[in-house]
Amino acid sequence: MELFNFCRELPKVELHAHLNGSLSKSTMLQLKRLNADSGVKDETNTFMDEFVMGAGDTRNLADCFQIFSIAHALTITPQALQIATILTLQEFQDDGCCYIELRSTPRDTPYMNKRQYIDAILEGIRNHDASNIISRLIISINRNMLQKESDEIADLAIEYFQKHPELVVGVELSGNPTVGDFQSFVPALTRARDAGLKIALHCGEICNPGEILEMINFKPDRLGHGICIHPKSGGTEETWQALCRSLIPVELCLTSNVNTKSVPGYDLHHFKEFYEAGIPIIINTDDKGVFATSLSQEYMLCAETFQLDKTQLARLAVGACQHVFDVKSRDTVKSKVLEFVNKHGLCL
């Protein structure tokens, strides 16, 4: 089987996908129509074309945080948010994703509060035809939030985790890495963790060795990106050794890092150092709408850039199953990948 088809058909696990960054052009157009039909004020007309940040784009990571407001203007009502969830899950499923942890930041809009925001996504997950994909929700805290708001989100996450432990699995910290101070989120994150939620932290998107060490010492269940950890990509010997000792799984997002110029090119991506050092890694899309990618394309890019064969790709897919937050689904997801592996005569 040709590599492209192999990457598409390989059952894959997506653990780092922001809902509002994952909207495809066709989803955005459907939401626009829906909002127009329901009389919702549309402010996105002139901005739609600016949503995608492709390879030749001059914008960088800092600019990228403006872009999300375009998606936010479309997912402004519970109905639009629910449809955005369903369409996005369908696209991941069509791309061969068999388990996804979608993450999103609850917001108050003129049409819904944070509670209704979470309800709308959970409705979307429930109403999506889940025949080939298991979908879970991670609730995001944004680094630009004041402590009061991050506490509010942690409380909501705990409440929803207690009501729907089969759907809500974790809390994560994301947003512009130049804004906010990790320590101010520690009380909210600790409460969420003590209540049983898993924790993921965006870590090392910019060079900030002090914060990276604090994050690793916090012992989250997963780290996102992990760019400025290895000395070759802006980290220090200390940050790298701390990660190697901790062996915290890292969610890698190659195209996102290249398109935001956080790393200078695919061949210089820290995937190589992490892979060779045996750090547990998971391949992800981050914001497939913004960065015009897909999960199978990310596997394909890894294979082409780092000369991985089908067996090595399959090992990555199997390895990812160990790090899904819904512990009860680990075996189910793993057997799905192994069934494919056996069918294709691969020996792991």
Ligand code: 6MZ
């Ligand atoms: C940090 C990011 C991100 O939550 O509204 N987000 N945070 N680094 C990144 N790297 C590119 N990509 C996305 O989805 C959009 C939100 O996800 C976070 C940002 O907070 C962004 O506003 P939701 O569904």
